[in-house]
Amino acid sequence: MTLKSEITQIQLDQIRELIYKETGILYETKKDYALKGRLEKRMEAVGATSFHEYYNRLFFKDQSDEIQNLIEELTVNETFFFRDFPQLQGFAEKALPLIVEEKKAKNDFSLKIWSAACSTGEEPYTLSIIVQEMIEDYENWDVSILATDIDRQVLRIARKGEYGQRSMKNTPLPYRQKYFEKSGNFWRVLPHTAEPVDFKLLNLVDRQAMRRQRGYDFIFCRNVLIYFNDLSRKKVVNSFYDSLNPGGFLFLGSSESVGRITAAFELTKIDEFLFYRKPKKAR
Numbered sequence: 001m002t003l004k005s006e007i008t009q010i011q012l013d014q015i016r017e018l019i020y021k022e023t024g025i026l027y028e029t030k031k032d033y034a035l036k037g038r039l040e041k042r043m044e045a046v047g048a049t050s051f052h053e054y055y056n057r058l059f060f061k062d063q064s065d066e067i068q069n070l071i072e073e074l075t076v077n078e079t080f081f082f083r084d085f086p087q088l089q090g091f092a093e094k095a096l097p098l099i100v101e102e103k104k105a106k107n108d109f110s111l112k113i114w115s116a117a118c119s120t121g122e123e124p125y126t127l128s129i130i131v132q133e134m135i136e137d138y139e140n141w142d143v144s145i146l147a148t149d150i151d152r153q154v155l156r157i158a159r160k161g162e163y164g165q166r167s168m169k170n171t172p173l174p175y176r177q178k179y180f181e182k183s184g185n186f187w188r189v190l191p192h193t194a195e196p197v198d199f200k201l202l203n204l205v206d207r208q209a210m211r212r213q214r215g216y217d218f219i220f221c222r223n224v225l226i227y228f229n230d231l232s233r234k235k236v237v238n239s240f241y242d243s244l245n246p247g248g249f250l251f252l253g254s255s256e257s258v259g260r261i262t263a264a265f266e267l268t269k270i271d272e273f274l275f276y277r278k279p280k281k282a283r
């Protein structure tokens with residue numbers, strides 16, 4: 001029989017610090033109640049009978065996998081196809097044609113896109129659909145879409161490529177018919193939709209892994225940096241800067257602004273759309 005113990009504020013703060021160090025996500029003290037709830041869920045999953053035992057498992061045992069499990073419990077994975085349609089319109093109708101024309105002029109028919117923090121895959125598959133729709137001579141192009149996330153569970157779902165009605169709610173009917181097949185209550189992405197997309201586990205605060213990402217024309221990192229603090233946000237956006245080709249575009253979520261984080265990107269207006277672009281000449 002063990003004596004049940006409550007988690008102390010010091011232990012909770014240490015766990016908060018661990019999560020921040022591992023993910024860049026700052027779990028604010030006002031969310032302590034939610035954090036405790038998630039910890040209880042993980043305790044139950046591993047059969048820990050007290051917070052103390054679970055804490056030891058996180059920090060002292062050679063059980064680094066539990067940190068990953070806890071992270072996966074804490075991440076917010078909400079996503080759907082064609083999320084933030086107006087922003088995607090700007091990408092499809094202005095930014096993409098601009099890069100396509102610039103590359104064609106250099107006889108370069110390769111296009112590299114990165115969906116960083118892709119969750120269950122709706123975003124990178126959406127980008128695949130857009131690229132196939134918008135590039136007239138798509139078959140002449142070598143398009144690659146890297147889709148990454150910190151969460152192994154969402155990547156498993158993403159690779160499977162089967163989606164319910166909730167994910168599909170914003171998907172125009174012609175695209176449903178052309179890029180998916182209906183299978184019972186699910187919509188499954190067709191092989192040609194999945195073809196340019198490659199899913200990989202990648203942590204945005206892993207500096208070495210980030211340093212390996214180079215030569216992108218477009219980076220999408222939407223609805224994730226809101227969970228970071230200013231410092232980790234800045235580090236990630238600076239890494240994206242290095243990962244982009246000169247003239248490449250960065251797309252963040254609508255409530256996230258690059259301007260507040262760094263002055264390195266140019267704010268470019270094309271018709272009614274605003275974009276963050278890496279300057280063609282390095283500053």
Ligand SMILES: C[S@@+](CC[C@H](N)C(=O)[O-])C[C@H]1O[C@@H](n2cnc3c(N)ncnc32)[C@H](O)[C@@H]1O
Pocket residue numbers: 022023024025075076077078079080083116117118119120123148149150151154202203204205221222223224
């Ligand atoms: C709300 S989803 C956003 C999905 C998609 N980008 C969208 O806008 O619909 C946020 C995703 O960020 C991932 N994430 C959180 N911290 C991360 C990190 N440090 N590295 C990589 N992915 C992370 C989560 O696992 C989650 O799947």
